[in-house]
Amino acid sequence: MNVKHKELSFQLMVEASPISLVLVNSYGKIAYLNSYAEKLFLYNKNELIGRDLSILLPQKYRSHHPDLLKDYFTNPVTRQMGENRDLYALKKDNVEFPVEIGLNPIVTVEGTLVLAAIIDITERKKANEQFRLVVESAPNAMILADYSGTIVMVNKQTEILFGYERDELVGQKVELLVPGKLKQYHPQLRDKFYAKPQARPMGVGRDLFGLRKDGTEIPIEIGLNPLEKNESQFVLASIIDITERKKNEEAIRLYTKRIEAKNKELEQFSFIASHDLREPLNSITSLIGLLLEEDAGKMDAEMLKRMDFIAKSSSRMKDLVKGLLDYARLGKNSEFGIVDFNEIVAIVVNDLELLVKNSGAEINVKRLPVIAALEVEVHSLFQNLISNAIKYRSKDRKPKIEISAQKVENGWEFVVRDNGIGIPKNQQERIFVIFQRLHGRNEYEGIGVGLAHCRKIVELHDGKIWVESEPEKGSTFYFFIPLK
Known part of the structure; x- marks a missing residue:
């Protein structure tokens, strides 16, 4: 291959390059540039070939450039120009723009030249x-x-x-x-x-x-x-x-620990108080019964009325104490095990057979899961919800109860739906508080502990319980039990 052919091949390669290329000799004169360089600097080839490279440099770089060029040609190697420094070039219209420049020495018969690859990095x-x-x-x-x-x-x-x-x-x-x-x-x-x-x-x-x-x-x-x-x-x-968050977490942990200790003390107190109250109440009830049996003929109507009031009050107090004692006992001696909820509901319905029969209630149970739970407490939970659905029924229609469950994220959501008297919206939270009643004793029997038991049972499973209801349209009780 002759020299002319080599020069032509080199020129074609430079021209075909997709970046701006400028060829400079050891005197700092521009020997050649490709069309990309023309577009970048806004010059045509004839305006630049033979001119000093400083024409493409901002004024602040021109005084130092000859020394830098001399140093490079002393040891010409492929490298980046001005590493760790911001470099700028100058267009024909005197607009400065940031560039990256790669230097590559080219050995020719006329001596060593440097091919500068110039990239406009304005957008970068x-x-x-x-x-x-x-x-x-x-x-x-x-x-x-x-x-x-x-x-x-x-x-x-x-x-x-x-x-x-x-x-x-x-x-x-x-x-x-x-x-x-x-x-x-x-x-x-x-x-x-x-x-x-x-x-x-x-x-x-x-x-x-x-x-x-x-x-x-x-x-x-x-x-x-x-x-x-x-x-x-x-x-x-x-x-x-997260210093403040850590402080808050520690404060919450200590506060929770104190609350748990107080709750434990309160439950222990409730258990002891309930247990100790039962004996005197049993004695009062027995004594009233004995007096009414032996001395009823010696009492006038007013005295009999008072004795009857005392007997009923004592009986109600016994029920309240029993409810409190049962509430305190929830979860005390239970351990989680695999529980078939279908079997539990079947047992509850069988236990309530007489109540179901007398009320004409229809109970529809869909397939329920088998999961880890407290078996005795789950039995009490469904017993309360089903018996309440029957007890608080509408006078003009028979009770209809639907029981179902669906898998949700991290657990199961259970549904107990009825067509009973319903619950006003402003009282739907109150019903889960112990000893809270929405109706008079003469309307519906009870002491107001059933739904409080239900909430505690669900919370023992780390779940939650809530109700959606409208008066005279029935109630739907939901409770969520997470998978253990």
Whole structure:
């Protein structure tokens, strides 16, 4: 291949390149440029070939450029020009724009030339600035680090959180902010992240701490987001100081512990008080019965009325004490086991056979699950709900009760629907409070503990119970039991 042919081949390759290329000799004169360079700088070839390269440089660079060019030709190698510095070029219309320049030495018969590959990075600069502004305006600390763990960028919140100035952090390893023994393991964790980079929280299931400049440690949460910039991998770490949250969690934990202790004391008191009250009440009831049996003929009508009042009051008090005692006992001696809810409901319906028969109630039970639960308590739960649906029935229609369940997220939702008298909306929360009654004793018997029992039973399963109802249109009781 002759020299002319080689020159033509080189020219064709330069012209076909999809980036701006400018060929410069050791004197700093432009020997050739391709059409992309013409479009980039707004010159045509004839205006630039033979001209000094400084025509394409902003005024502030021109005085230093000859020395830089001389240094390069002393040791011409392929490299990036002006690494770690912002470089700018100048268009024909005197508009400056940011560039990246790659230098490649070309050996020819006329000597060594340098082929400069020039990339306009205006849009990249804009994107970088937008990214910087977003990071800077973030409400929490943000740290951008490269694959080696070197900090590239931080925002103001990082300075505030860790107590360092920005210049003290940029260029340092992120291990500077990692406390204790974790510091030595952090590079391995970083390598593991880069092996499979994806947005995720850091240290799931572990308490994380950051190390401030003054040596104090702070509890933190970290979110990791992989980024690719200039064909290099980075990670953007979002860091939240959770000191106040930790304090609140500890305060809640201690408060909950105290409440649990108080509840335990209250339940114990209720149990003891109920137990101790039963004996004197039994004695009063027995004594009243004995007096009425032996001395009823000696009493006038007023005395008999008073004795009857005392007997009924004592009997009601016994029922209240029994209800309180039963309430305190719920869950005391029970353990979770696998419970077939179909069998439980069948047993309850059988136990209530006489009540069902006398009321003409229709009970439709759909397939129910078999799950971990407290068997005795579940029996009491359905007994209360079904007997209430029958008791609080409408006078002009027979009771209809539907029982079903559906699988929901993390558990089962049960439904007991009736066509009874319903419950006013403003009283639907009140019915689950112990000893709360919505009707007079003469209308419906009871002491107001059944639904309170139901709520406690559901809560023993870490679930919840609620009702939807309209007067004269019936009620639908829902309760949720999570899977154990």
